[in-house]
Amino acid sequence: MNIISQKARDAGVVGAGGAGFPTHVKLNTPAEIFLVNGAECEPLLKVDQQLAVKYAHLLVRGLELAMQAVGAREGIIAYKAKYKEAIAAVTPLLASNMRVHILQDVYPAGDEVITIWMATGRRVPPAGLPKDVGVAVNNVLTLINLARAVDSDQPVVxxxxxxxxxxxxxxxxxxxxxxxxxxxxxxxxxxxxxxxxxxxxxxxxxxxxxxxxxxxxxxxxxxxxxxxxxVLIKRHLQPMRDVMAIARATCEQCNLCTELCPRHLVGHELHPALIVRSANYHDIGKPSVLLSALTCSECAICEQWACPVGISPMRINIALKAKFREEGARYVGDLRPLDPMAEHRLVPISRLIARLAxxxxxxxxxxxESHFEPQRVELLLRQHVGAASLPVVQVGDTVSRGQLVAEIPPEALGARLHASISGRVEAVTAHSITIVQGDTP
Ligand code: SF4
Ligand code: SF4
The missing domain is CATH 3.10.20.600 (Ubiquitin-like (UB roll))
Structure with missing residues (x-):
C-alpha cells in the first residue's frame, strides 16, 4: 500500500458522494486519469459547489495526491459552467497536467459513468468499473478529506x-x-x-x-x-404491488424509458422498456435483458422524467436486483455503440426542477461552518461499502475527538471510524457506538 493510500486508510476516508467506497482501496489501483466529479447535479444539494470555492487549495492538493497514488498522468475537475466561483477558485491553482472540464447542465451528469464519458470520451462497460477504462473518480469532499488526512493526519469526523x-x-x-x-x-x-x-x-x-x-x-x-x-413523497410511498399493477395496466410500450435511459444511451444493454414488458409477462424474454437490471444506476430518469403514464421501471429494477443478488447472479454483456443522440437526450436541470415540482x-x-457540537453522537459501524467496522472501545471509555473507535476487520474491505466529539462511550452495539459529551480525558 502506498503512503497516500495508507494515510487515507488511517483517517477513514470514504467516497463522500453516496456509496462510501473506501478511498484507500481506490488509491491502490493504477489509473491514467484521476477525475474529480464536481457535477453535483441533484437539484437542491449545494455541498460540493460551495466547498470547492472555500477549500479550492485542499481540493487541488487532494487531486495532486490522488494522481500521485494511482500514477495518473492527467487530473480533470469536472464542473458545470454555472459553478463560476468554483472554477475561478481552482483554475489558478492547477498544475500543467490538470484541467477543468465543463459539463453540460444536465441530469445525470454526476453519475460517474456519464461523468467519465462526458469528461474523457471513455465509456465504462456495463457492470464494469471506471478502472476498466483507466480512470479513477472521487467527488470534491472526498479529495478535500484526503488532503486533510495526508497533510494534517486529520481523520474524517x-x-x-x-x-x-x-x-x-x-x-x-x-x-x-x-x-x-x-x-x-x-x-x-x-x-x-x-x-x-x-x-x-x-x-x-x-x-x-x-x-x-x-x-x-x-x-x-x-x-x-x-x-x-x-408528488415525490407520493412516489416513494407507492407500494410495490401498485407499481406492478400500474405497469401491467398502462404500459404503452412506447420505449421512451429506454430511449432516455442514460446507461442505455452510452451503450449498455439495459433496456427498461423490455424489463417492464418481461416483468409484466412473468419474466419472459432473454435472460440477459432481465439481468441487465443489475446495471441500473437508479437515476430515476425512467420514472420521474420519461414514462408518460406513471410507471416506475426503476422500482422494478430494484426489486429484480434484490432477487438476483440473493441468487448470486451476475450480469455479463458487452459495450454497444453509443447512441448518436446521447448528448442531446440527457435532461436539462431547469426542466427537471420544474417536473419534480x-x-x-x-x-x-x-x-x-460555525462550531456545532451535539450532546450525543451515534457512529454507525457500517457507513461505507464493505464489512462493518469493529469497535475498539468499550462502554465507559473516555475518548477525544479524532480518536480511533472502530477498526477495519482483518483482511476485509472497510473503513475506520473515529470519535467525532470528545466524551464518554455510552453504548456499543452490533450496529453503532454512542458517545456523549463529558468526562473527557
Ligand atoms: S433508473 Fe431507469 S433510467 Fe436510470 S439507469 Fe435505471 S433504468 Fe435507466
Ligand atoms: S416509458 Fe412507460 S409506457 Fe413507455 S415503455 Fe416505458 S414503462 Fe412502458
Missing part, C-alpha cells in the same frame, strides 16, 4: 450536508459525524409544512426516511423536507 425543501432557511452545515438528523434539520430554522416527510439525498436518487431520529453518516449529502402530499425550494443554502 465531520460531514457537510444541505438541509433544503420545506424549511424556513435552507442551509449547508458542517456537523460531527453521528449527529442526529433531527438536530441538523433544526439548523434550517424550522419546518414550513404540516405533514413533513424527509428524503436523505437528492430528489432523484434520495431515499425516503422512516425516521429522522437517526444519525448522519460520512455519506449523507443532504436532507430534503417535503410535505406528505408532495421543487422549483419553489431551489434556493441558496449558504455554507455555515
Amino acid at each position: 465531520d460531514r457537510t450536508l444541505t438541509i433544503s425543501g420545506a424549511v424556513a432557511s435552507p442551509i449547508t452545515v458542517t456537523v460531527p459525524n453521528g449527529t442526529s438528523m433531527r438536530e441538523v434539520i433544526a439548523r434550517a430554522g424550522g419546518i414550513t409544512v404540516n405533514k413533513p416527510r424527509y428524503i436523505s439525498g437528492g430528489p432523484m436518487m434520495g431515499k425516503l426516511l422512516d425516521t429522522i431520529d437517526q444519525p448522519i453518516t460520512k455519506t449523507t449529502g443532504g436532507i430534503i423536507v417535503l410535505d406528505e402530499d408532495h 421543487v422549483g419553489v425550494y431551489n434556493k441558496k443554502a449558504p455554507l455555515d
Whole structure:
C-alpha cells in the first residue's frame, strides 16, 4: 500500500458522494486519469459547489495526491459552467497536467459513468468499473478529506450536508459525524409544512426516511423536507404491488424509458422498456435483458422524467436486483455503440426542477461552518461499502475527538471510524457506538 493510500486508510476516508467506497482501496489501483466529479447535479444539494470555492487549495492538493497514488498522468475537475466561483477558485491553482472540464447542465451528469464519458470520451462497460477504462473518480469532499488526512493526519469526523425543501432557511452545515438528523434539520430554522416527510439525498436518487431520529453518516449529502402530499413523497410511498399493477395496466410500450435511459444511451444493454414488458409477462424474454437490471444506476430518469403514464421501471429494477443478488447472479454483456443522440437526450436541470415540482425550494443554502457540537453522537459501524467496522472501545471509555473507535476487520474491505466529539462511550452495539459529551480525558 502506498503512503497516500495508507494515510487515507488511517483517517477513514470514504467516497463522500453516496456509496462510501473506501478511498484507500481506490488509491491502490493504477489509473491514467484521476477525475474529480464536481457535477453535483441533484437539484437542491449545494455541498460540493460551495466547498470547492472555500477549500479550492485542499481540493487541488487532494487531486495532486490522488494522481500521485494511482500514477495518473492527467487530473480533470469536472464542473458545470454555472459553478463560476468554483472554477475561478481552482483554475489558478492547477498544475500543467490538470484541467477543468465543463459539463453540460444536465441530469445525470454526476453519475460517474456519464461523468467519465462526458469528461474523457471513455465509456465504462456495463457492470464494469471506471478502472476498466483507466480512470479513477472521487467527488470534491472526498479529495478535500484526503488532503486533510495526508497533510494534517486529520481523520474524517465531520460531514457537510444541505438541509433544503420545506424549511424556513435552507442551509449547508458542517456537523460531527453521528449527529442526529433531527438536530441538523433544526439548523434550517424550522419546518414550513404540516405533514413533513424527509428524503436523505437528492430528489432523484434520495431515499425516503422512516425516521429522522437517526444519525448522519460520512455519506449523507443532504436532507430534503417535503410535505406528505408532495408528488415525490407520493412516489416513494407507492407500494410495490401498485407499481406492478400500474405497469401491467398502462404500459404503452412506447420505449421512451429506454430511449432516455442514460446507461442505455452510452451503450449498455439495459433496456427498461423490455424489463417492464418481461416483468409484466412473468419474466419472459432473454435472460440477459432481465439481468441487465443489475446495471441500473437508479437515476430515476425512467420514472420521474420519461414514462408518460406513471410507471416506475426503476422500482422494478430494484426489486429484480434484490432477487438476483440473493441468487448470486451476475450480469455479463458487452459495450454497444453509443447512441448518436446521447448528448442531446440527457435532461436539462431547469426542466427537471420544474417536473419534480421543487422549483419553489431551489434556493441558496449558504455554507455555515460555525462550531456545532451535539450532546450525543451515534457512529454507525457500517457507513461505507464493505464489512462493518469493529469497535475498539468499550462502554465507559473516555475518548477525544479524532480518536480511533472502530477498526477495519482483518483482511476485509472497510473503513475506520473515529470519535467525532470528545466524551464518554455510552453504548456499543452490533450496529453503532454512542458517545456523549463529558468526562473527557
Ligand atoms: S433508473 Fe431507469 S433510467 Fe436510470 S439507469 Fe435505471 S433504468 Fe435507466
Ligand atoms: S416509458 Fe412507460 S409506457 Fe413507455 S415503455 Fe416505458 S414503462 Fe412502458
